Amino acid sequence: TRSQNGMPILEEAVASFSCRVSSWTNTKTHAVFFGLVEEVHTRPVASPLIYARQTFHHIEQLRA
Template sequence: MLALETSTFRNAMARLGAAVNIVTTGTREDPVGFTASAVCSVTDTPPTLLVCLNRASRAREAFVMGGPLCVNVLSASQQTLSNHFASPNSMTDRFAVGHWTTLATGAPVLEEAVATFDCRISQIVEVGTHSVLFGVVEALRIHETAGGLVYFNRAYHALPHTAP
Protein backbone atom coordinates (compact mmCIF):
# COMPACT_ATOMS: atom_id res chain seq x y z
CA MET A 1 0.00 0.00 0.00
CA LEU A 2 1.32 3.41 -0.99
CA ALA A 3 1.72 5.98 1.81
CA LEU A 4 -0.45 9.03 1.33
CA GLU A 5 1.28 12.36 1.81
CA THR A 6 -0.21 14.61 4.48
CA SER A 7 -0.29 17.61 2.13
CA THR A 8 -2.20 15.64 -0.52
CA PHE A 9 -4.76 14.55 2.06
CA ARG A 10 -5.13 18.11 3.38
CA ASN A 11 -5.59 19.51 -0.14
CA ALA A 12 -8.35 16.99 -0.84
CA MET A 13 -10.02 17.69 2.52
CA ALA A 14 -10.03 21.43 1.71
CA ARG A 15 -12.58 20.58 -0.96
CA LEU A 16 -14.94 19.00 1.56
CA GLY A 17 -17.16 21.94 2.44
CA ALA A 18 -18.30 22.22 6.04
CA ALA A 19 -20.38 24.47 8.26
CA VAL A 20 -18.40 26.85 10.46
CA ASN A 21 -19.04 26.57 14.20
CA ILE A 22 -17.98 28.03 17.51
CA VAL A 23 -17.70 25.14 19.98
CA THR A 24 -17.86 26.04 23.67
CA THR A 25 -17.59 24.52 27.12
CA GLY A 26 -17.36 25.79 30.67
CA THR A 27 -19.74 28.45 31.93
CA ARG A 28 -20.56 32.05 31.08
CA GLU A 29 -18.26 33.06 33.95
CA ASP A 30 -15.38 30.78 32.82
CA PRO A 31 -15.93 30.14 29.10
CA VAL A 32 -13.73 28.22 26.67
CA GLY A 33 -14.29 28.07 22.92
CA PHE A 34 -12.76 27.54 19.50
CA THR A 35 -13.71 27.61 15.81
CA ALA A 36 -14.39 24.23 14.20
CA SER A 37 -15.55 22.87 10.88
CA ALA A 38 -15.04 19.20 11.82
CA VAL A 39 -18.51 18.68 13.30
CA CYS A 40 -21.09 16.16 12.15
CA SER A 41 -24.15 14.18 13.14
CA VAL A 42 -23.58 10.67 14.49
CA THR A 43 -27.13 9.44 15.18
CA ASP A 44 -30.58 10.80 15.97
CA THR A 45 -31.34 8.14 18.61
CA PRO A 46 -30.12 9.45 20.96
CA PRO A 47 -29.34 12.73 19.18
CA THR A 48 -25.54 12.74 19.09
CA LEU A 49 -22.89 14.69 17.22
CA LEU A 50 -19.13 14.67 17.12
CA VAL A 51 -16.52 17.41 17.15
CA CYS A 52 -12.85 16.97 16.27
CA LEU A 53 -10.42 19.00 18.38
CA ASN A 54 -6.68 19.19 17.79
CA ARG A 55 -4.83 17.61 20.71
CA ALA A 56 -2.42 20.57 20.72
CA SER A 57 -5.25 23.10 21.21
CA ARG A 58 -5.11 25.15 24.39
CA ALA A 59 -8.89 24.64 24.66
CA ARG A 60 -8.54 20.84 24.80
CA GLU A 61 -8.00 20.51 28.56
CA ALA A 62 -11.34 22.14 29.36
CA PHE A 63 -13.17 19.76 27.00
CA VAL A 64 -11.48 16.52 28.08
CA MET A 65 -12.50 17.20 31.68
CA GLY A 66 -15.97 16.17 30.48
CA GLY A 67 -19.19 18.03 30.96
CA PRO A 68 -20.83 20.39 28.50
CA LEU A 69 -20.12 20.90 24.84
CA CYS A 70 -22.10 23.41 22.80
CA VAL A 71 -21.95 23.69 19.00
CA ASN A 72 -23.00 27.14 17.75
CA VAL A 73 -23.49 27.07 13.96
CA LEU A 74 -22.46 30.42 12.46
CA SER A 75 -24.47 32.51 10.04
CA ALA A 76 -23.30 34.02 6.77
CA SER A 77 -22.61 37.33 8.55
CA GLN A 78 -20.34 35.85 11.24
CA GLN A 79 -17.05 35.28 9.40
CA THR A 80 -15.34 37.87 11.63
CA LEU A 81 -16.48 35.98 14.74
CA SER A 82 -15.09 32.74 13.31
CA ASN A 83 -11.70 34.38 12.77
CA HIS A 84 -11.85 35.96 16.25
CA PHE A 85 -12.27 32.53 17.88
CA ALA A 86 -9.58 30.97 15.67
CA SER A 87 -7.02 33.64 16.66
CA PRO A 88 -4.60 33.54 19.59
CA ASN A 89 -6.95 35.84 21.59
CA SER A 90 -7.48 35.01 25.24
CA MET A 91 -10.72 33.25 26.14
CA THR A 92 -11.89 36.46 27.85
CA ASP A 93 -11.28 38.41 24.63
CA ARG A 94 -13.02 35.78 22.51
CA PHE A 95 -16.21 35.91 24.54
CA ALA A 96 -16.25 39.72 24.65
CA VAL A 97 -17.76 39.56 21.15
CA GLY A 98 -21.32 38.32 20.55
CA HIS A 99 -24.22 37.85 22.94
CA TRP A 100 -23.86 34.81 25.18
CA THR A 101 -26.45 32.94 27.20
CA THR A 102 -27.00 29.32 28.26
CA LEU A 103 -29.47 26.50 27.70
CA ALA A 104 -29.59 23.14 29.55
CA THR A 105 -25.90 22.38 30.23
CA GLY A 106 -24.68 25.83 31.24
CA ALA A 107 -22.16 26.00 28.37
CA PRO A 108 -21.99 29.36 26.56
CA VAL A 109 -24.59 29.67 23.79
CA LEU A 110 -24.25 32.29 21.04
CA GLU A 111 -27.65 33.98 20.79
CA GLU A 112 -27.09 34.88 17.11
CA ALA A 113 -26.20 31.32 16.00
CA VAL A 114 -28.13 29.73 13.12
CA ALA A 115 -28.50 26.61 15.26
CA THR A 116 -27.25 25.62 18.69
CA PHE A 117 -26.68 22.06 19.91
CA ASP A 118 -26.23 22.03 23.69
CA CYS A 119 -24.67 18.69 24.63
CA ARG A 120 -23.04 16.61 27.35
CA ILE A 121 -19.81 14.88 26.36
CA SER A 122 -20.46 11.14 26.43
CA GLN A 123 -17.19 9.83 25.05
CA ILE A 124 -13.79 10.99 23.83
CA VAL A 125 -11.74 8.96 21.36
CA GLU A 126 -8.12 9.85 20.60
CA VAL A 127 -7.25 9.46 16.91
CA GLY A 128 -3.85 10.60 15.68
CA THR A 129 -3.49 14.35 16.24
CA HIS A 130 -7.10 14.87 17.31
CA SER A 131 -9.57 14.15 20.08
CA VAL A 132 -13.02 13.16 18.81
CA LEU A 133 -15.63 14.44 21.26
CA PHE A 134 -19.06 12.80 21.18
CA GLY A 135 -21.88 14.94 22.55
CA VAL A 136 -25.42 13.84 23.37
CA VAL A 137 -27.79 16.75 22.65
CA GLU A 138 -29.78 17.93 25.67
CA ALA A 139 -31.23 21.10 24.14
CA LEU A 140 -31.20 22.91 20.83
CA ARG A 141 -32.30 26.14 19.28
CA ILE A 142 -32.82 27.05 15.62
CA HIS A 143 -33.02 30.48 14.00
CA GLU A 144 -35.09 29.98 10.87
CA THR A 145 -34.20 33.22 9.07
CA ALA A 146 -30.39 33.19 8.83
CA GLY A 147 -28.21 31.88 6.01
CA GLY A 148 -25.21 29.67 6.74
CA LEU A 149 -21.45 30.03 6.65
CA VAL A 150 -19.33 27.26 5.12
CA TYR A 151 -15.60 26.77 4.68
CA PHE A 152 -14.57 25.33 1.32
CA ASN A 153 -11.21 25.34 -0.49
CA ARG A 154 -9.64 27.34 2.37
CA ALA A 155 -12.15 30.19 2.07
CA TYR A 156 -15.46 31.23 3.62
CA HIS A 157 -18.63 31.13 1.56
CA ALA A 158 -22.02 32.56 2.55
CA LEU A 159 -25.10 30.47 1.98
CA PRO A 160 -28.39 32.29 1.51
CA HIS A 161 -31.36 31.63 3.75
CA THR A 162 -33.85 29.30 2.11
CA ALA A 163 -37.32 28.54 3.44
CA PRO A 164 -37.80 24.96 4.64
Protein backbone atom coordinates (compact mmCIF):
# COMPACT_ATOMS: atom_id res chain seq x y z
CA THR A 1 0.00 0.00 0.00
CA ARG A 2 1.20 3.54 -0.71
CA SER A 3 0.34 6.96 0.70
CA GLN A 4 -0.99 9.79 -1.44
CA ASN A 5 2.56 11.05 -1.99
CA GLY A 6 3.79 7.59 -3.01
CA MET A 7 5.54 6.51 0.19
CA PRO A 8 5.16 2.84 1.14
CA ILE A 9 2.85 2.02 4.06
CA LEU A 10 3.29 -1.22 6.00
CA GLU A 11 -0.12 -2.88 6.01
CA GLU A 12 0.24 -4.33 9.52
CA ALA A 13 1.54 -1.10 11.11
CA VAL A 14 -0.71 0.40 13.79
CA ALA A 15 0.18 3.87 12.49
CA SER A 16 2.37 5.40 9.81
CA PHE A 17 3.35 8.96 9.01
CA SER A 18 4.46 10.56 5.76
CA CYS A 19 6.77 13.47 6.53
CA ARG A 20 8.67 16.15 4.66
CA VAL A 21 12.16 16.79 6.04
CA SER A 22 12.22 20.29 7.53
CA SER A 23 15.76 20.25 8.93
CA TRP A 24 18.53 17.96 10.08
CA THR A 25 21.62 18.05 12.24
CA ASN A 26 24.67 15.85 12.68
CA THR A 27 25.77 14.59 16.08
CA LYS A 28 28.94 12.68 16.90
CA THR A 29 27.34 9.36 15.95
CA HIS A 30 24.08 10.07 14.10
CA ALA A 31 22.29 12.32 11.67
CA VAL A 32 18.99 13.49 13.20
CA PHE A 33 16.16 14.46 10.84
CA PHE A 34 13.13 16.57 11.77
CA GLY A 35 10.01 16.31 9.66
CA LEU A 36 6.68 17.99 9.11
CA VAL A 37 3.87 15.44 9.09
CA GLU A 38 1.92 15.53 5.83
CA GLU A 39 -0.18 12.36 6.17
CA VAL A 40 -1.24 10.09 9.05
CA HIS A 41 -2.57 6.58 8.49
CA THR A 42 -4.00 4.41 11.27
CA ARG A 43 -5.60 1.00 11.43
CA PRO A 44 -9.18 1.10 12.72
CA VAL A 45 -8.55 -1.80 15.12
CA ALA A 46 -6.08 0.15 17.27
CA SER A 47 -5.54 3.59 18.77
CA PRO A 48 -1.80 4.33 18.52
CA LEU A 49 -0.09 6.22 21.32
CA ILE A 50 2.50 8.80 20.25
CA TYR A 51 4.75 11.29 22.03
CA ALA A 52 4.21 14.89 20.90
CA ARG A 53 4.25 18.32 22.54
CA GLN A 54 6.10 16.91 25.57
CA THR A 55 3.48 14.30 26.51
CA PHE A 56 1.73 11.17 25.23
CA HIS A 57 -1.43 11.41 23.09
CA HIS A 58 -3.70 9.23 21.04
CA ILE A 59 -3.60 10.40 17.41
CA GLU A 60 -7.28 11.35 17.52
CA GLN A 61 -6.48 13.96 20.20
CA LEU A 62 -3.90 15.66 17.96
CA ARG A 63 -6.15 15.74 14.89
CA ALA A 64 -8.67 17.97 16.69
